Amino acid sequence: MKISWNWLRELVQLPAGVLPVDPVAAAREVEKRLIRRGVAVDAVVPVGVGLSGAIVAEVRGKRPHPKADKLTLVDVFDGQTVTQVVCGAPNVPAPGEPGTSPRVVWAKPGATLPSGLSLSVREVRGIPSPGMLCAEDELGLSSDHAGILILSPDDGLAIGSDFAMGAGLPDVIFELDITPNRPDLLGHVGVAREVVAAFANEGATLVLPQPEFSRRTASSSAAQAARIVIEDSLACPRYVGHVLTGLRVAPSPIKERLLLTRLGARPINNLVDATNLAMFFVGQPLHAFDLHVLRGSQIVVRRARAGESMTTLDDVQRPLSSDDLLIADAERGVAIAGVMGGRDSEVRPTTTEVLLEAAYFDPVFVRRTARRCKLHTEASHRFERGVDPNDGLLLAARYCCDVMLRLAGGQILSGAIDVYPRPIEKKTLALRYARTNQILGKQPPVSIHEQQAALTALGLTIETTAVDHAVFQIPSSRPDLTREIDLIEEVGRSVGYDDIAPRVPQLHMAGPTRAGCDAASTTLQKNAERARDLCVALGFDEVQLFSMTSPDRLRAVSQTSDGDALPVPLPLENPLREDLSVLRTLLLPGLLDALRKNLHHGQTDLRLCEVGEVFLVPSGERGIDPACIQTTRIAGVLCGNRSYFLKPSPTDALDFADVRGIVEELLDGLGYVVVPQATPVAADPAQPREVIIQQAHASTQPWLHPGLGAVIRAATTQATDGAILGYFGEVHPTLRERLDLPAAVFAFEINVPGLARPARSYREPPRFPGTSRDLSFLIAADIRADQIRAALLSAREPLLVDVRILEDYRNPSHIPTGQKGLLLSLSYRASDRTLTDEEAQKAHDRVVATLQTAFPVKLR
Amino acid sequence: MSLSSNAPPSSAADAAPLHPIYAELVTQLAADLSAVTSEPALRTVHARYLGKDGEIRKRLAEALRAAPGPEKRTIGQAGNTALSRGEELFAARLNALHDAARGADLARSVDVTLPGRRTRLGGLHLLTQVRRELESIFAEIGFVVASGPQVESEFYNFEALAMPDDHPARDMQDTFYLQSPPLPGSTGGRLVLRTHTSPVQIRTMLAQPPPVRIIAPGKVYRKDDDPTHSPMFNQIEGLVVDDGVSFADLKGTLLYFARRFFGPSVDIRLRPSFFPFTEPSAEVDVTCVFCQQKGCRLCKGTGYIEILGCGMVDTAVFAHVDAERQRRGLPPAYDPENVSGFAFGMGIDRMAMLRYGVNDLRLLFAGDARFTQMFR
Numbered sequence A: 001m002k003i004s005w006n007w008l009r010e011l012v013q014l015p016a017g018v019l020p021v022d023p024v025a026a027a028r029e030v031e032k033r034l035i036r037r038g039v040a041v042d043a044v045v046p047v048g049v050g051l052s053g054a055i056v057a058e059v060r061g062k063r064p065h066p067k068a069d070k071l072t073l074v075d076v077f078d079g080q081t082v083t084q085v086v087c088g089a090p091n092v093p094a095p096g097e098p099g100t101s102p103r104v105v106w107a108k109p110g111a112t113l114p115s116g117l118s119l120s121v122r123e124v125r126g127i128p129s130p131g132m133l134c135a136e137d138e139l140g141l142s143s144d145h146a147g148i149l150i151l152s153p154d155d156g157l158a159i160g161s162d163f164a165m166g167a168g169l170p171d172v173i174f175e176l177d178i179t180p181n182r183p184d185l186l187g188h189v190g191v192a193r194e195v196v197a198a199f200a201n202e203g204a205t206l207v208l209p210q211p212e213f214s215r216r217t218a219s220s221s222a223a224q225a226a227r228i229v230i231e232d233s234l235a236c237p238r239y240v241g242h243v244l245t246g247l248r249v250a251p252s253p254i255k256e257r258l259l260l261t262r263l264g265a266r267p268i269n270n271l272v273d274a275t276n277l278a279m280f281f282v283g284q285p286l287h288a289f290d291l292h293v294l295r296g297s298q299i300v301v302r303r304a305r306a307g308e309s310m311t312t313l314d315d316v317q318r319p320l321s322s323d324d325l326l327i328a329d330a331e332r333g334v335a336i337a338g339v340m341g342g343r344d345s346e347v348r349p350t351t352t353e354v355l356l357e358a359a360y361f362d363p364v365f366v367r368r369t370a371r372r373c374k375l376h377t378e379a380s381h382r383f384e385r386g387v388d389p390n391d392g393l394l395l396a397a398r399y400c401c402d403v404m405l406r407l408a409g410g411q412i413l414s415g416a417i418d419v420y421p422r423p424i425e426k427k428t429l430a431l432r433y434a435r436t437n438q439i440l441g442k443q444p445p446v447s448i449h450e451q452q453a454a455l456t457a458l459g460l461t462i463e464t465t466a467v468d469h470a471v472f473q474i475p476s477s478r479p480d481l482t483r484e485i486d487l488i489e490e491v492g493r494s495v496g497y498d499d500i501a502p503r504v505p506q507l508h509m510a511g512p513t514r515a516g517c518d519a520a521s522t523t524l525q526k527n528a529e530r531a532r533d534l535c536v537a538l539g540f541d542e543v544q545l546f547s548m549t550s551p552d553r554l555r556a557v558s559q560t561s562d563g564d565a566l567p568v569p570l571p572l573e574n575p576l577r578e579d580l581s582v583l584r585t586l587l588l589p590g591l592l593d594a595l596r597k598n599l600h601h602g603q604t605d606l607r608l609c610e611v612g613e614v615f616l617v618p619s620g621e622r623g624i625d626p627a628c629i630q631t632t633r634i635a636g637v638l639c640g641n642r643s644y645f646l647k648p649s650p651t652d653a654l655d656f657a658d659v660r661g662i663v664e665e666l667l668d669g670l671g672y673v674v675v676p677q678a679t680p681v682a683a684d685p686a687q688p689r690e691v692i693i694q695q696a697h698a699s700t701q702p703w704l705h706p707g708l709g710a711v712i713r714a715a716t717t718q719a720t721d722g723a724i725l726g727y728f729g730e731v732h733p734t735l736r737e738r739l740d741l742p743a744a745v746f747a748f749e750i751n752v753p754g755l756a757r758p759a760r761s762y763r764e765p766p767r768f769p770g771t772s773r774d775l776s777f778l779i780a781a782d783i784r785a786d787q788i789r790a791a792l793l794s795a796r797e798p799l800l801v802d803v804r805i806l807e808d809y810r811n812p813s814h815i816p817t818g819q820k821g822l823l824l825s826l827s828y829r830a831s832d833r834t835l836t837d838e839e840a841q842k843a844h845d846r847v848v849a850t851l852q853t854a855f856p857v858k859l860r
Numbered sequence B: 001m002s003l004s005s006n007a008p009p010s011s012a013a014d015a016a017p018l019h020p021i022y023a024e025l026v027t028q029l030a031a032d033l034s035a036v037t038s039e040p041a042l043r044t045v046h047a048r049y050l051g052k053d054g055e056i057r058k059r060l061a062e063a064l065r066a067a068p069g070p071e072k073r074t075i076g077q078a079g080n081t082a083l084s085r086g087e088e089l090f091a092a093r094l095n096a097l098h099d100a101a102r103g104a105d106l107a108r109s110v111d112v113t114l115p116g117r118r119t120r121l122g123g124l125h126l127l128t129q130v131r132r133e134l135e136s137i138f139a140e141i142g143f144v145v146a147s148g149p150q151v152e153s154e155f156y157n158f159e160a161l162a163m164p165d166d167h168p169a170r171d172m173q174d175t176f177y178l179q180s181p182p183l184p185g186s187t188g189g190r191l192v193l194r195t196h197t198s199p200v201q202i203r204t205m206l207a208q209p210p211p212v213r214i215i216a217p218g219k220v221y222r223k224d225d226d227p228t229h230s231p232m233f234n235q236i237e238g239l240v241v242d243d244g245v246s247f248a249d250l251k252g253t254l255l256y257f258a259r260r261f262f263g264p265s266v267d268i269r270l271r272p273s274f275f276p277f278t279e280p281s282a283e284v285d286v287t288c289v290f291c292q293q294k295g296c297r298l299c300k301g302t303g304y305i306e307i308l309g310c311g312m313v314d315t316a317v318f319a320h321v322d323a324e325r326q327r328r329g330l331p332p333a334y335d336p337e338n339v340s341g342f343a344f345g346m347g348i349d350r351m352a353m354l355r356y357g358v359n360d361l362r363l364l365f366a367g368d369a370r371f372t373q374m375f376r
Ligand SMILES: [Zn+2]
Pocket: B288, B289, B290, B291, B292, B293, B294, B295, B296, B297, B298, B299, B300, B301, B303, B304
């Protein structure tokens, strides 16, 4: 919202000396107070400040410069003499008859411009030019430098008069950021009231202009000229119409045009400009209908009919529904209430009679229609927030009539047509003085007098008072004041938050009860933090990537197979753009993308990790609980080498065992226990602790190399496979090529558990030495290490404390086809004694026998 | 180090002459000892000459057998002398070998300025570090961490926070909606990506009665994308509800935070503002840490930098919470006549950028390892 300091100053009466004379300095002072009161000031922009000595001059003649094509020699008349000025603008107007010829702004020698430039007589390509003719930017009006500013004789600026004074300059524009609760600040009167309250202690008062149009009131009455019917009084509680006749449509004078431009509006013609000026003045949108076009000379405020449509001012035909409120004449719609006028009923050059609408439309109604039509207008913006149905509405209408009569001549018919079927009463609110201090906590407390003064300065009036409270009447321009707390806020703003001394809140030793907090989510947070720390310790750089991604990017990782088994991502209804249009179901695609970018930066040996959320729609018919959609995961990608000296050698390149080792550390660190085989134990399937590692499948992890990929599954399950908790392995070569990644990229992704890690406990370190036995044998190559481990453990040998695989040997020149040679080291120990060789050997024999019954092995 | 200091007290050459039947053997031993250069070989030589079945003992036995009675004693003594001379030679050679090996070991050297074989440490993302710092600052004054889902229902994100549909306040936050079926019950509405962390306020108050003192960090989403706005960013929400909590407490809490985070010399300024779920509301500025309030580009010449929004919890929010608690069969616990509270929310990203002078928000989400390593 733009506010003109000049206009504001007319409304705020201040004793001399309170503000500096310099307009910019004064505006800065006001800005400070406004900020303190919570009116956000985005900018304070001087307009035409520093302009002096520029006068209005009439064009009396023009001819080309003899030596330059683009220059013109212009004869200008300042009321006394004609002077030749050199001008470089392309739009120098042709001279007309003296008195009606176009006028320009001439900065004479001695004049200064807002830029600080002082003018003198200067030679331009051999011809002396006394000063210059000015464009808008040179006058500090705008950044427009397309040509010089051209004035018409109708602009009301006399030849030879000072341009700045006639144009209402200098001015300072406040650019305010108005919060949605304060519709009253969307007009100068409301801001003026705020300024008055800000300077209440200095004796500021609000001065509203008195209507002047009584002098030009016709004898016939408005009610005879037009009729207004409200069919839906809920959507339109009040509609006031004024009728003006004998008007002459023309451009507004330069002063009004410039003011509108400064306030961010485009001047149209004097009648439309009048409605806009009134809107900027009070914050009440108005609309002028050409009365001749209104069929039946009547306004009907009604719902649109099914199938009805209307062409709005912007030349768009808009289909309407019965939820839309329409301003219609006897036959058809002429405006969408509170949003935009109709093209056919707008003021046109031939208009002489208007019906001026000043109405109150229900905010929710206007908002719904504006949203449906995708139209956000100055009018809808204000109606949505709530205009003042009483004093403000009437003031705006009167002010607009005044301006119309002043700019377009004519008369106003007597009496307004005021249809107010559902009067909106002024509210009253009680304020308990003690409550104010309870909420604000100011020391010393805010006195009763201060509290009353803060509110009355804003136009509230005291209805009744008691010892401990008062009842205030609320002006209807303040729809935001509906509760006691709203009044307390007004008092707080007035006192100033600066004057409330900070206090550190007392800590209740009972503390915030953890019982209420979601224990699972707290554990999840802790585990997620631990996952981050683990990854950093494992050499990963943490990144944070967008939760939104493109369906294509998700699809790309699954293209190596049919990919039908992949979860469907949750789409956004209104994405910013396609590549952020669904929620990610995997962390991997984002990390691979980041990896690619990092490699393009010339980095090598990268390890990137992210702890973040994926979003999976749970199946089930109960509807979606939002809390169930997100799953927190830890994922990482890595490529290049392990640590090396000076220069990596081929044996330093990462391989599957590296990512497997990282995953083992992570699983361990997060409290998962890797077991060699699924056990039919009925544990909580939602919170698995024991996991198994299996070969990955192309149908579920198509992004992994078919031979070098693994899944992590919950181990505790009955019949079916346990839930997939993660995967790891080498990225599929096809995918890698498609993403332009170098040789061998490894990846992992694991659900961060919501289960606390098992409590650590002290166990006495073994006091007696153990002993170990090597076990070397040949076995079928497709029997996996975990199967062998499971077979060894199935012996349930109490003395066996550790099984380590020392060698997996498959050299075809030493090992028969389809076989592999394994070397294991089995450790035996008793906690209460030193094992004898015999005991250890007996135990070992039992374990080996168990292995031999499980699989055909050939001991070596 | 001097080798001679480790030499035996006497050497074979200085000692008294050996009995002729052993002299040659001992000379041979000395030659063999000096010919070998490793300890195992040395021990082999030792065994060959000085072992139980060694050459010297063999010679001794032969000589004893051949010698006439009276000479046996002399030959025996001479044999023992030869054995101990041999042991001396062996010990001396063993020492010499040790010393030589130690010397060779000590002769090794490297260019200590060559880079080593590095196990590169990873780094926590700047946002993680700043979030943890914020959490710990608030933990100092009794806050605990809470959290909530990023996909939210309109009830938690808007309605319960006094932002009903059709309210212009919704314009303040451009919302991402999700394509999803409508949700059941009063906690329903459409699904959105939460536009702020404030829904955690509601979730917490539904779950527990006062006193409440939580901090809730997390990702939030708004339909914005330019150098200063990202469609995803991170906020941290604070909520305190208790009896007798006032605006002064809010100010004190924020001042404590600002000085712990930005330094003891900063001050804060609260400007009245509007948020639908707090009243009175304020925006909070901190005195510019870059220019000491002289005015600079970062504070746009004002000497202040906006850091967060806050306010007293709106009574309408308490009413929504108690209504929902009752609907769920929980006792009402948030009567505004009995309890009051304050809430605040700030951008973690913004705090990080201010603190470390990062000038492009998008860098935070670019996945650039170099960026992470900068703050390792
Ligand atoms: Zn600064």
